[in-house]
Amino acid sequence: MEIDWGWIGEHTDSLTEHALTHLRLALFPVVFGLLISLPLGVLCRRWRWFYPPVLTAANVLYAIPSLALYMIFIQYTGLNESTVMIPLTLYSLSVLVPNVVDGLASVSEPVRQAATAVGFGTLRRLVQVEMPIAVPVVIAGVRVAAVSSISLVAIGQLIGQGGLGEDIFRGYQLNFPTQILAASVLIVLLALVTDALLVAVQWLLTPWARARGRAS
């Protein structure tokens, strides 16, 4: 297989633009997913009976093919970015909700009780004690959700909103491997960089875990 480096040189602008679109289409859903998962996870911790149905619902959503979801949402949102982002947001829930729940569950009972006993109210305890302690587990979920979202978004090209997915499809149609390869490599790079950034975020948010790393 011959790679046409010249083509790549001529198309850096469009590839960059597609890459940025790709990132936006992939990551906004993760942010929205997190915004939904945090309160949902908190509620699941508060009312234990609530968690199994929520988890089942999230998993069922994940099982629905994206194409089917596009067909459903296209009637309401049309051929635009939200039609791609809504399914991705729903997909992220199946990873993020359990991780938020597990993260909150990683706060030990003595810590929770001590927080109550020294005079944290419910909300303050959540924000200042439970959430910070849950960060490593939540971020682990965000990493999975972000990487899978970056890979899944390519399918959005079916409704004309695929970022780099469009290059893959075009390359296939034109039997032009260079374009397929360039877009695929870029997608992998985006995933790796995003993951590295999330690791950095976790590093910044959890100084106590850094101390643990040094100690061991």
Place this chain on the structure above:
Amino acid sequence: MITFEGVTKRYPDGTVALDDVSLECPTGKITVFVGTSGGGKTTALRTINRMVEPTGGRVLIDGRDVRDSRPAELRRGIGYVIQHAGLFPHRTIEDNIATVPYLLRWNKKKARETARELMERVGLDPGMAGRYPFQLSGGQQQRVGVARALAADPPVMLMDEPFSAVDPVVRGELQAEFLRLQAELHKTIVFVTHDIDEAIKLGDRIAVFRTGGKLVQVASPQELLSRPADDFVAGFIGHDRGIRRLSFIPAAEAPLTERDVLTAATPVATARAAGDWVLVVGEDRRPLGWAATGALPADGVLGEARLAPIGHTFTVGTDSVRAALDAAILSPSGRAVGVDGDGRLVGVADQHDLSAAITAAVNAAPEPADTEPADTEPAAVAEPADGLAPVDPVPVDGPEPGEPAPAEPASKDGVPD
């Protein structure tokens, strides 16, 4: 003062965790709640800071119903220490200690200064201020827990089995330091434990709870040992409560004599005229060891003879008859050697002398008032007591664990050799 007025906690499923508990925890004193698991002692503790809301009766702090304050605000004014310290893993030691000051919106500098002062106070190196809880040992974490409870200088402290999760040696240290701190701070403390030895060691007053949330007896440690209210309490205290009572009789009450006490310079011939054993003391009256008169060399002075080690001495001003009796039992001569704070001889007493003193002290104690069992279903409850005995009792050597250890005369053992 913390007052329980007919406090009852009944859960919706019918379980009764507290059954009409009335009791007072005096200001500036340590009140220990002790009892079997399921006895409601922790529940009782938690009604004070409203972590448990009673279904009947009320709890007052200095005459004020705790329900008059919002829970979070009430709790910021009450120190709380729990079993596994419950430190916040994501906060440094100083920020853990400064938790309540932060909640009370002190400025950060003042809060951290307070935290560092408290670290010294509870025996932690302030150099650890920037570490995280997991970097500390269990005992150190528990000290941080105590410092956190003290940070805003609350008049009331609640302690829920704070020393139960550390090993016996560390527990002994923590208990001693806790008493030392309390002697400085005079907090009103409610302390929950399942360990009767700990209760006796730490409590000014002891409240014994029994399964079903019933308060069986409230008494001073001495009173609890001498007059348990019923078979349950007697069983809970265990079979050696007689021996434990000795911890509360000062050794000074034992008659001490200087019979058969001779200096190291005494000629052997003189010593032979004494009893079977003579106690040899140095010029400075520090005891050197026991000499068996039957095995003395032909001539010379006692200081040159082979001496048997004393074992341990007891300190007359601070130790109890229990320590004295222990010293007598371990002594080769059967006599206990009493010394003053500097380790100089005060006198010796044998087991008969001590037992006479014990009898006198016990008889001098006021006659039991008409103690009727607090409950009408007696004997049956005494039976499970064996299984309920304290899990790993801390050896109680004397009644004053907070005092500095007596001068260590054991180091003199064998010196004359």
